[in-house]
Amino acid sequence: MVHTNTASECPKEMIALKMAQTEKLLPGNQNSVSMDSSSVDMKQLSTHAGSKGRTQHRQTSKPSKRENICSIGSSSSDAPTAVKKRVVPTFHRKASGLKEKTKNKPEKLSQMSIEQVMGTTHRVSGALVQAAKTVTSMSPSELAKLQEIISESSEMLMMLTYTDGSTQLREPNEPRKRASASLHEEGVANSVLVAIQRKAAKKEYMFVSFPLAGLGKENASEATRNVLLEILQSSTRKVCFDAQELMHAIIINYSLDPQSGCNKWVIMDPKIACWLLDPDNPPVTFSGMLKTFVTGKYNDQAPNNHLTHLELLGLVMGDLTNKLQRKNLWELFINLEVPLIPILAGMEVQGIQVNQKMLISYSNILKDEIKDVEKQCYKEAGHPFQITSHIQLRQVLFVELKLDEQCPGQKLARTNVQNLKSTSETVLHKLIDLHPLPELVLTHRQLVKLKSTYLDGLSDYVSGGYIHTSWDQTSAASGRLQSSNPNIQNIPKQPLQLHKDANGSVVNETTASSTTPATTLWMREPFYSHDGWSFFAADFQSIELRILAHLSQDAVLLKVFNDAGSTDIFVQLTCEWLGLNLDDVKTADRERTKRIVYSVIYGVGAERLAETLNDTKENAKAFTKSFLVKFKGVNTFAQRCISECQRHGHVKTIFHRHRLISNISSQNFHVRSHAERQAVNFVIQGSAADICKLAMIHIMKVLSEKNTVRARLLVQIHDELLFEVHDEDINEVKGILKTVMESTPTLGESICQLKVPLPVSLSYGKTWGHLKQMV
């Protein structure tokens, strides 16, 4: 795919030059029209607030990270004069004039007739702009003209506006009301503004507005929708900051099919571009991005109106395009991250069905169980205390009961920051034989966690029987996707067993006899498919380990994965490592292998490994050592990552995703070790993320082309995709998923020839709690 990129060929000197030229051509600035938010269609949308609340959820979900509200439009008088002069002196002078008009006559545009508006041109930083026109008010001939302009356009700059007058490029003057009363009480997207740059006259913009609110079933929406779709499907380069949010709003308000309708939309997103350049510091807002990420040359210069904001957007994207190309990230951006945007927007709108009654009834069951455990804890401690308070628990365990003094051989962990005696799971496990309390506390914690996070927490997000999670592309430095509000990627997989003894109180698993009545709860059980449809899960088997095999080129690992039998991979590895026969491998051996393998991937040291293995540090060291002797390539790979990072200051995945790790040369051993683990881990985790994203894009492409199969993507859990499939199509989808996902390595062949197969396992069922393995 080739994308022209005019703005990128335009460094800042050029921009200044262009502006100066236009200045000559267009003396004076008499035609300026207020493009303030007041000029934009502000139809009332309160009746649609419920259905559109999600659109802005992302905006309010991280209020603490919001920075620098309204910096673009900040007063020109407090910017340093020297800077202003050096960059674009004439521009700034004009900008002030424009701002004056904006301030004094905000009502002007709204009073104008459509003809007047259409006829009004407007100059912003060197470009001719036609003032905004709402598409719904256009005549058929005007619409036809617009479509012609679209088909001949060279670039389109897009953004959402909101009912409070703010936009995607300009935060509200006052922080939006926090969503305290209700989770969905938020501002509402108001319109899509598009600045269309015409090929014929490059310095000319056509500026059109598509209403989002109050569309309903009006006749006008059909024609409007077609024009908007034409824009989205056109091959013209399009730019939007947070395109996912834009797409989300469009899909909802124009009632588009969330899965197939939008797959081909391609919009460049500078937010994602910035994140690729420095994944540890993703931009939150457009103005924040200008401040921290780009050169700073755009700051505080622009007059405060939509047109200049959009023009900035184009310039910034051009700049970022150059940067991406220089850093060899353009392919990743255009082939992986950009195609993912509509898929995520579609998943957000699609949502997943949840049985709220089941969540509530599970919650009530746990409420009673928690009370029981609580009573037993008080009894064992000798007095009531706040079990969920680690401070009080520390007092009870280590000051009153002095349990730590009863296990002198064991080194008990300390807390991270304050270096106090930890009450974590691993510590409590070590104290389990000394006193009944530790186990009771563990049970209590588990129950409270499940109830508060996965039952009550989820229940708050159920709306109309669905949960619509937010999918965040730029929050994880590893390149993984992240879900939030609620997080649907960490719903417990393992069931909770509740055993009741004769008194009805909870007893632990080991002491419960087989005759005691048991209740089993699966936290994934309340997620259920539609009538006539089933959930369908496809996951890559041990993908990170396979990536490690590929990257390290370790002979033994490669052999194990390529001689693929149906035998469990960790059993095979254990055989190779300890020289055993397949049948001699015990479950404990397999578990230990698995933990060591992942500790290598995670880069943990012997101490941490000893904790997870529940063994001594010496043994953990010995295990790791003998493992690394057998799998020699793994160690060389880790060292290669570290030295690469030392040389370049960053490490790279197989698709060139990179991460800057500056602490890699730190004098502080602890800090440096941490950086080394990060470096090794990023290469593996990030490469796996690359592959999973590629598979996701490919499978969605194939499914949308085969419009006969009814399948929707609901959830991505890193190496697993959860679909909902029509029962009649299950067999066909099974074949497609298996073939397409397992062929992922061949897709990336131009970039990387994977040396290992990536087998996919499939399962299906009516609820997420009970998926049956397919063969």
Add this chain to the structure above:
DNA sequence: GTAAAGACGCTAGG
């Protein structure tokens, strides 16, 4: 004196 925000500890997923 109360409420909101941040630090911290812990645990669910991969």
Add this chain to the structure above:
DNA sequence: CCTAGCGTCTT
């Protein structure tokens, strides 16, 4: 190693 989210405690 990478995350999100809940509860407690401090400011």
